[in-house]
Amino acid sequence: MKLGVSVYSFFSYMQKTGARLTDICTLAKEIGYEGIEFLNITPERKREGFSEPAAKAVREHCERIGLSIIAYTVDGDFIQNGLAEEVSRLKRCVDTAALLGAPLLRHDAARGYDGSWRDAVRKIAPAVREITVYAEAKGIRTCTENHGFFLQDAARVEELILQVDHENYGWLVDIGNFACADEDSVYAVTIAAPYAFHVHAKDFLVKPAKSDDPGEGWFRSRHGRYLRGTVVGHGCIPVRACVEILRKNGYDGWLSYEFEGMEDNLPALEAGIGYLRGVI
Numbered sequence: 001m002k003l004g005v006s007v008y009s010f011f012s013y014m015q016k017t018g019a020r021l022t023d024i025c026t027l028a029k030e031i032g033y034e035g036i037e038f039l040n041i042t043p044e045r046k047r048e049g050f051s052e053p054a055a056k057a058v059r060e061h062c063e064r065i066g067l068s069i070i071a072y073t074v075d076g077d078f079i080q081n082g083l084a085e086e087v088s089r090l091k092r093c094v095d096t097a098a099l100l101g102a103p104l105l106r107h108d109a110a111r112g113y114d115g116s117w118r119d120a121v122r123k124i125a126p127a128v129r130e131i132t133v134y135a136e137a138k139g140i141r142t143c144t145e146n147h148g149f150f151l152q153d154a155a156r157v158e159e160l161i162l163q164v165d166h167e168n169y170g171w172l173v174d175i176g177n178f179a180c181a182d183e184d185s186v187y188a189v190t191i192a193a194p195y196a197f198h199v200h201a202k203d204f205l206v207k208p209a210k211s212d213d214p215g216e217g218w219f220r221s222r223h224g225r226y227l228r229g230t231v232v233g234h235g236c237i238p239v240r241a242c243v244e245i246l247r248k249n250g251y252d253g254w255l256s257y258e259f260e261g262m263e264d265n266l267p268a269l270e271a272g273i274g275y276l277r278g279v280i
Contacts, residue, residue, distance in 0.1 A: 004035035125163035176202030203235035233275035
């Protein structure tokens with residue numbers, strides 16, 4: 001496996017310093033990461049894609065410093081935004097991924113539905129298939145992450161993949177995110193591993209639902225536990241065991257660090273790469 005990092009991991013640093021994406025790419029390379037993934041969400045939580053000149057400039061910079069662009073990660077909600085509208089928008093995101101030279105596009109699928117999750121999956125699967133067919137023609141694979149609370153459990157994401165039923169569509173396995181649905185990561189990764197296209201290394205501190213509210217930086221899982229992002233290796237997620245499951249299932253792709261803790265950005269990213277090197 002190779003170690004990458006998400007631009008999302010640098011958001012706090014970007015807000016404090018005003019660093020540009022090219023600055024972040026250089027910094028990631030200096031810390032020791034081999035690849036980087038980009039988002040269409042800014043540190044100010046605005047949904048903005050790359051212009052064509054910006055995408056080309058970032059791509060050229062990464063080529064110049066020897067940093068692989070490993071994925072383009074975008075939001076998505078076929079239920080709230082509408083099927084036709086979201087298909088059109090996500091096809092444009094595929095075009096952006098092609099400009100960046102990213103071999104993988106991760107898009108969300110839904111954050112909620114008035115009916116059952118199974119009905120939601122059946123409703124959106126044809127649209128997801130249309131996007132991955134479009135992306136395949138451009139040499140880009142697509143995937144959905146266990147993310148966003150609604151489609152976060154292993155069984156739900158697996159059902160979406162089975163319904164889409166296309167070899168170009170798979171799973172971005174976020175090792176930590178299963179905790180948001182109160183699911184054991186080892187159990188969930190065992191289900192997810194055969195479908196893995198890409199992997200996020202993430203860690204959380206976890207406190208029982210009956211605990212006092214810890215305050216700033218904490219949020220609640222689907223069933224009320226308190227979670228806070230932290231430096232990978234410092235929390236409660238069995239990262240090493242999950243990586244071993246992925247390896248035994250033949251995964252040999254990118255392990256990308258996604259840090260969303262309260263700790264200072266750069267020390268957290270330096271400590272994280274040290275831990276993950278030991279893991280792989």
